[in-house]
Amino acid sequence: MLVNRRLSGIAMPTAIAVALLGTPLLSTATAGGATAAAKVPKPQSVLGWVPCADYKLATYEQIADYYRKLDQASNRMKLVEIGKTSEGRPQLMAIVSSEENLRAENLERYRQTSVRLSQGDGLSESVARGLSQSGKAVAWVDFGIHSTEVAGHQTAPQFAYDLVTSETPEARAIRDNVVTLLVPNTNPDGGTRVAEWYRQNLGGPYQDAGYPELYQKYAGHDNNRDWYMFNLQETQNVGKQLFHEWLPQVMHNVHQTAVFPARISIPPFEDPLNPNIHPQVVRGVNLVGDAMGQRLEREDKGGALARQSYDIWWNGGARTAPYYHNQVGILTETAHASATPRVYDPKDFPATFADGTSTSKPSVFYPSPWQGGEWHLSQSCDYIKTASWAMLRLASDDREGWLYGAYQMARDGARDGAGTTYVIPADQADFPTATKLVDKLRWNNIRVEQALASFKVGSRTYPAGSYLVREAQPYRAAVLDLLNPQVYPDRRLYPGGPLEPPYDITGYTLSFQMGVTVDKLDRNIRVSATEVGWPKVPTGVVAGAPKHAYALDPRVNDSATAVNALLAAGESVSRSTGEVTTRTGKLPAGTFLVKAGRDTGDRVTALATELGLSVAAVDAKPAGTKALAAPRIGLYDGFNNYDEGWTRLILDQFRFGYAKLTNAQVRAGDLRARYDTIVLPDATYNSMRNGRAAGSLPDAYTGGMTDAGIANLKAFVEAGGTVVTLNRAAQLPIQAFGVPVKDVTAGVEETELNIPGSVLNLNVDNTDPVAAGFAPTASAFVADGPAFEVTEGAKGVTVAASWPTDNLLKSGFLLGEDVIGGKGAVVTAKVGQGQVVMLGFKPQHRAQSHGTYKLLFNAMYLGGQR
Numbered sequence: 001m002l003v004n005r006r007l008s009g010i011a012m013p014t015a016i017a018v019a020l021l022g023t024p025l026l027s028t029a030t031a032g033g034a035t036a037a038a039k040v041p042k043p044q045s046v047l048g049w050v051p052c053a054d055y056k057l058a059t060y061e062q063i064a065d066y067y068r069k070l071d072q073a074s075n076r077m078k079l080v081e082i083g084k085t086s087e088g089r090p091q092l093m094a095i096v097s098s099e100e101n102l103r104a105e106n107l108e109r110y111r112q113t114s115v116r117l118s119q120g121d122g123l124s125e126s127v128a129r130g131l132s133q134s135g136k137a138v139a140w141v142d143f144g145i146h147s148t149e150v151a152g153h154q155t156a157p158q159f160a161y162d163l164v165t166s167e168t169p170e171a172r173a174i175r176d177n178v179v180t181l182l183v184p185n186t187n188p189d190g191g192t193r194v195a196e197w198y199r200q201n202l203g204g205p206y207q208d209a210g211y212p213e214l215y216q217k218y219a220g221h222d223n224n225r226d227w228y229m230f231n232l233q234e235t236q237n238v239g240k241q242l243f244h245e246w247l248p249q250v251m252h253n254v255h256q257t258a259v260f261p262a263r264i265s266i267p268p269f270e271d272p273l274n275p276n277i278h279p280q281v282v283r284g285v286n287l288v289g290d291a292m293g294q295r296l297e298r299e300d301k302g303g304a305l306a307r308q309s310y311d312i313w314w315n316g317g318a319r320t321a322p323y324y325h326n327q328v329g330i331l332t333e334t335a336h337a338s339a340t341p342r343v344y345d346p347k348d349f350p351a352t353f354a355d356g357t358s359t360s361k362p363s364v365f366y367p368s369p370w371q372g373g374e375w376h377l378s379q380s381c382d383y384i385k386t387a388s389w390a391m392l393r394l395a396s397d398d399r400e401g402w403l404y405g406a407y408q409m410a411r412d413g414a415r416d417g418a419g420t421t422y423v424i425p426a427d428q429a430d431f432p433t434a435t436k437l438v439d440k441l442r443w444n445n446i447r448v449e450q451a452l453a454s455f456k457v458g459s460r461t462y463p464a465g466s467y468l469v470r471e472a473q474p475y476r477a478a479v480l481d482l483l484n485p486q487v488y489p490d491r492r493l494y495p496g497g498p499l500e501p502p503y504d505i506t507g508y509t510l511s512f513q514m515g516v517t518v519d520k521l522d523r524n525i526r527v528s529a530t531e532v533g534w535p536k537v538p539t540g541v542v543a544g545a546p547k548h549a550y551a552l553d554p555r556v557n558d559s560a561t562a563v564n565a566l567l568a569a570g571e572s573v574s575r576s577t578g579e580v581t582t583r584t585g586k587l588p589a590g591t592f593l594v595k596a597g598r599d600t601g602d603r604v605t606a607l608a609t610e611l612g613l614s615v616a617a618v619d620a621k622p623a624g625t626k627a628l629a630a631p632r633i634g635l636y637d638g639f640n641n642y643d644e645g646w647t648r649l650i651l652d653q654f655r656f657g658y659a660k661l662t663n664a665q666v667r668a669g670d671l672r673a674r675y676d677t678i679v680l681p682d683a684t685y686n687s688m689r690n691g692r693a694a695g696s697l698p699d700a701y702t703g704g705m706t707d708a709g710i711a712n713l714k715a716f717v718e719a720g721g722t723v724v725t726l727n728r729a730a731q732l733p734i735q736a737f738g739v740p741v742k743d744v745t746a747g748v749e750e751t752e753l754n755i756p757g758s759v760l761n762l763n764v765d766n767t768d769p770v771a772a773g774f775a776p777t778a779s780a781f782v783a784d785g786p787a788f789e790v791t792e793g794a795k796g797v798t799v800a801a802s803w804p805t806d807n808l809l810k811s812g813f814l815l816g817e818d819v820i821g822g823k824g825a826v827v828t829a830k831v832g833q834g835q836v837v838m839l840g841f842k843p844q845h846r847a848q849s850h851g852t853y854k855l856l857f858n859a860m861y862l863g864g865q866r
Contacts, residue, residue, distance in 0.1 A: 040073045040165050043157035051158040052381035055202060057150055057195035057339050060188040064092055066157045067184055075099050076164045076175060083237030086217040087189040091237045094182040096163050098175040101136060110136040110179055111246060118247035118326060119474045120407040121414035132403040137395040140251035141388050142183035145224050145318055147190025147215040149256030149337045151380035156184035159385050170393060177396040181246060187223055187234055190215030198339060208340050212701040213640055218649040222642040222846060227321035228482060228510065230443040231649060231847045243325055243445045249402040250288060250328045252391050253319035254384055258335040261349045261359055263303030263370050264383045265333040266292045269310045272489050276480040277312060277323045278409045284328035288391050295390040301383055303370030308353050314504040315481050324478035326409035332387050334380040346372035410474035417471030421525045422483055422518050426465035429555040431538050432612040433850050434516045438467050438535040447473045449529035457521055468529060482510040483518055485811035498750040499815065505757025505783065507812020512759045512779040515851020537612030542605050543584050546596050546617035550604045551582050554590035554773030557850060560857045562607040563592050564655040567630040571600055577624035582616035590772025593618060593625060631864030634661035634675040638688055638704055643681035643726065643842065650844050650853065663691055666709035671716040677863030678716065679724045682842055685731035710736045718832025722863035727785045730838040739829040739836060740794035743786040744819060753819045757783040758812025761804050762825055768800035770828055770837055770858045779810055780825065780852050781845040788824035788840060796830030826855060835862065
């Protein structure tokens with residue numbers, strides 16, 4: 001019998017359940033009997049070399065092959081496939097424990113115990129105590145999330161072998177008391193790409209140049225920024241296990257960029273602390289970090305550094321998202337991310353770390369400074385193994401405490417959140433996007449209900465189908481963090497100085513970013529409702545066959561998805577320049593009109609059903625319309641640019657046709673013959689013009705647009721093309737096209753202006769075509785982007801959105817409201833026969849900012865208007 005779960009609305013057999021119930025996906029080990037090290041293959045017998053050897057990198061396929069052979073030879077491991085990667089590779093996870101623990105019935109019982117305690121707000125203390133006493137701690141170690149940080153995934157074979165075969169009292173106790181989940185590579189595609197690149201260039205001038213492209217199909221290094229959104233296939237694969245199937249109490253997320261010259265960065269981390277995180281999580285992080293440091297010292301592995309660079313504020317990373325699920329997430333960063341050995345001269349070391357701590361003299365959180373010398377990949381791998389063993393030892397020694405602590409945190413979440421309910425109204429304009437927000441909440445295992453009937457709270461009546469999120473639940477921290485504004489503390493390096501840099505960003509409230517209305521009510525709402533497994537798209541409605549056209553609401557993001565599909569099918573589409581009267585009411589300017597044809601109704605109905613759209617009928621042609629063709633979009637990809645990857649993901653999700661536009665193609669010119677719209681993702685003017693330095697990589701990867709290419713871009717616009725710039729890319733038209741627009745942030749010091757990733761309020765002129773479908777106000781994610789001032793008397797320039805003069809900050813931190821307040825945020829400037837649309841922030845930030853996607857979509861569509 002297969003156990004089924006529903007993920008993203010698709011029923012699928014759970015890989016873990018399949019393996020546990022007697023039909024292992026990959027394992028062929030015989031049941032019973034102890035694993036004998038003599039019969040278990042060592043990694044070198046499969047790879048051809050000892051893992052972490054100099055000048056050697058194994059591909060993911062080789063490492064996976066070893067894991068399969070280890071699984072076949074040992075009954076202390078079960079190997080399961082947890083999903084496919086973005087490029088279609090099978091992603092594996094190993095479950096390691098004692099032979100007795102791995103018996104199917106026992107392992108499933110321990111998994112369910114972990115889940116019950118993690119979600120144990122409904123358990124009595126006596127039941128929780130009993131489960132904690134009889135259960136096994138669940139610990140997690142993952143490798144290779146950042147593929148260029150090679151030590152992690154190269155360590156994976158040896159670490160698995162040691163954990164399976166070691167017969168020390170410590171190893172036996174760990175196998176008896178702990179179920180260890182090992183992910184040999186969190187990004188298998190990149191693991192293979194980087195290994196093959198290194199091999200290809202071994203012994204040549206580019207041996208240590210680094211992989212020049214995005215090593216994750218869409219996100220590259222930013223794949224560790226997706227852990228509350230779950231946009232990426234690999235994040236979904238792992239997230240299912242972390243937050244739904246197993247709920248480990250402790251996890252180790254392995255990285256390899258230690259703060260130089262330290263040999264490994266470990267917890268405790270530095271402030272600020274996100275106040276939503278349970279104190280037991282923080283104490284647990286500190287405890288594990290101290291255990292790692294102590295074990296490293298006992299094994300004569302000096303150079304371990306704590307309380308530097310990494311904080312406990314931001315959500316969204318593989319080790320930070322677990323905090324909001326009552327899991328102790330550990331990040332370590334070892335040094336020397338290369339298979340090439342190197343000698344480090346202490347004369348090249350900085351005198352201090354960023355906070356002024358000496359790099360050469362012992363201090364409380366750096367008691368054994370590294371003195372330099374020769375370093376090999378094998379040493380980095382050894383540090384990773386030591387840190388991981390330290391965590392597993394703690395999990396084993398305090399098995400019952402970790403399990404019971406999970407219950408306590410779940411209990412506290414339900415107690416402390418009592419009396420607060422968040423309602424996501426079903427009558428908001430873009431309810432399909434609101435449903436996507438619910439999907440993200442469910443990926444985070446946040447409990448959601450859906451009202452079966454309308455209900456009234458005060459003077460507000462909420463329709464049936466509205467969603468409810470009760471704050472009283474085990475992962476209350478996640479509810480608080482994703483649905484409430486962040487208030488980042490004003491931490492200056494010195495009085496009047498710049499802000500102490502946050503580890504990542506300071507404000508990221510998901511409902512704000514997605515543009516979804518969520519009402520926070522300080523009461524416990526009693527309503528007839530059903531618990532949501534995985535939300536379905538709203539019911540699509542087509543309001544009859546029209547005499548003239550089908551109308552798609554411009555306020556709804558997925559109207560663009562439907563329009564793109566209809567244009568690709570040859571349908572005739574236009575956009576209104578004013579309000580449109582339909583049979584069911586009025587729609588705003590920018591409404592998409594699909595002329596009724598022979599097969600149009602069937603196509604529109606199918607898309608409405610798929611996307612949850614309400615399509616209106618228009619019986620008379622509106623006074624003002626502009627024909628819309630599918631714009632021929634060129635997406636600039638000049639170098640390894642995460643913003644380009646995220647943009648590409650969104651274009652794929654919303655079915656925009658596009659082609660990559662390289663530096664060589666920009667330099668070649670004749671752009672207008674091939675493109676209607678060119679999108680420049682976030683990048684500086686100099687980086688686009690100059691690219692990578694000659695000689696740093698093979699010629700195909702060096703050089704930028706050059707001045708000739710920039711002249712070609714200008715010629716493209718002058719000939720009627722549309723250029724859309726995201727965030728800092730506005731520097732190019734401002735500096736090279738002569739547009740009458742000034743960036744008022746240019747040259748302003750950090751002590752006067754600092755927006756380190758925050759959500760700001762935005763005023764919108766929805767009569768501007770770029771802002772079609774918006775309400776008069778919106779939220780925008782901003783990270784030190786430009787702000788525009790139009791030259792007095794300039795012609796051909798319009799401002800679609802601007803920053804308010806006060807009450808600008810919505811979530812995070814802002815310094816410099818007086819600098820950007822009242823200035824333009826979205827500006828269109830005519831250049832010859834064409835136009836440049838400058839979006840002064842990232843409207844598609846990490847595929848999270850659904851609420852501002854339409855700015856990008858509308859700007860791209862300008863190139864297709866006739």
